[in-house]
Amino acid sequence: MTAMSDVTVLLLTFFMLTSTFLQKEPTTVITPPSVSTEKVQETNFVQVLLSPEGKVWLTMNNDTSSNWSNEKMKMALLDKVSEIYNESHKKKISFTPEQKYAFSKVGSFGVPLSQMGEFLDLASQQEGQTKMDQWLSGEDENPNHVTGIPISWNSDEAKPNEFQMWMKAMRQTENSNLADKIKDGTGVAIKADQNTSFDIVHMVMDNLQTIHMNKFTLLTALKGAEE
């Protein structure tokens, strides 16, 4: 029995130290197989998650070793994006410190900016996390709650859509490590299902091209034995 408990404790330690938890994402996608063996970035990258229906969510992974914590980055991002949004919209948006704090804690995000305040207010409610997850995955009962960042075909850089606003805000980050990665293309990853139609992926790529983000990566899975 002693030997066995020794082994279990060792195994437990191993798994505890090596584990990185799966992040909950609003939709589940199976990435297409590819022969490419480049590994995905662990830190400092922005992930664009695409559902087969054409909805878009964003995730920002930050460099925890730099003096920019994830929370600080996210708050700065929200400030930046509302600044860009207010330039082109009559109906201005602003966020309270509580809402900004709530935003710094969310993983994937993706609701129209006009509903962002309402979305972030959920965090202080009871079972707020569950409600937020439901909203993001589109299982919400309230028909007014829209999930996904609004995106449309747009090649006019002067009138960005909300997706382009978010990407611009990310690019203007003051964390130079992330900004460099976004610039050289390894910091932007598009994650889409293998069955997602080209039309949808093309729209996202075109949106990025419009704001001069011409280099980015596609997330793939390693191809097993020749399929």
Add this chain to the structure above:
Amino acid sequence: MAEVQQNDGGGKGKGHQKKMQIRVDFTPMVDMNMLLITFFMLCTTMIKSQTLTIALPSNEKVQNEENMSQASADDAVTIILDAKRKTGSFDVDTVNGKVQPIIYYYFGKPGGDAGILGPGGTVLSENNNIQESEFLANDEKSGKARGIREIIQQRNKDVLTEINKLKEKYASGGFGSLETKDGREKAQMAYDEAASKIRKDENLKKPVIIIKSTPQASFGSLVSVLDEMQINSISKYQIDNMTKADSLMVIDFQNRHHK
């Protein structure tokens, strides 16, 4: 180890020394550990995703015609991705939940030198130079390329022969010894440099591959075709929009071959 021997100090005058044995039951602890291990095993992700880097041209209109790089009709290979449709409809057909890719390709200009459009905008089927292919892995026995890969390899023969020579040189230690880890890294670097020089060599005949896609084609097939570019050392390729001639040719081809 699970037993603790307790010595009561062996005080004098209290009669015989007493030996007490305390056994600690480890079973609940092991149980709990096992549960925790199971939890961590199920929650961890060991496999990391891979990425494929792509670079696209800027969306800005090129003002000066001279700045536009034109592929000569001789070198141009156009690949059009599409998905298998249900019989008699435009809906995408799936097998086991997977969209089945179809590839069309043609060399040079759409419809050849004569063009695909006849007088009055009619489609000239006899000029349609589109052909159909599919994604296939190498033949298991002979190792020969099949499907679209074979076609790309034929067009890129010059570069591939040079690259294969390099591979042989690498394997036989021509770039440095492969025995130590340090040596392998150095050899790999030298190889990569030589390979990239070949890919950029202007004297070799290289195809320019233009990748186009119908809206219904899957993201998976786009990644597959980009993979083929990597496998076949294609240096010049780009993703472009379908033109009217492309769509007309695909529709014409489908009308004749997929009833």
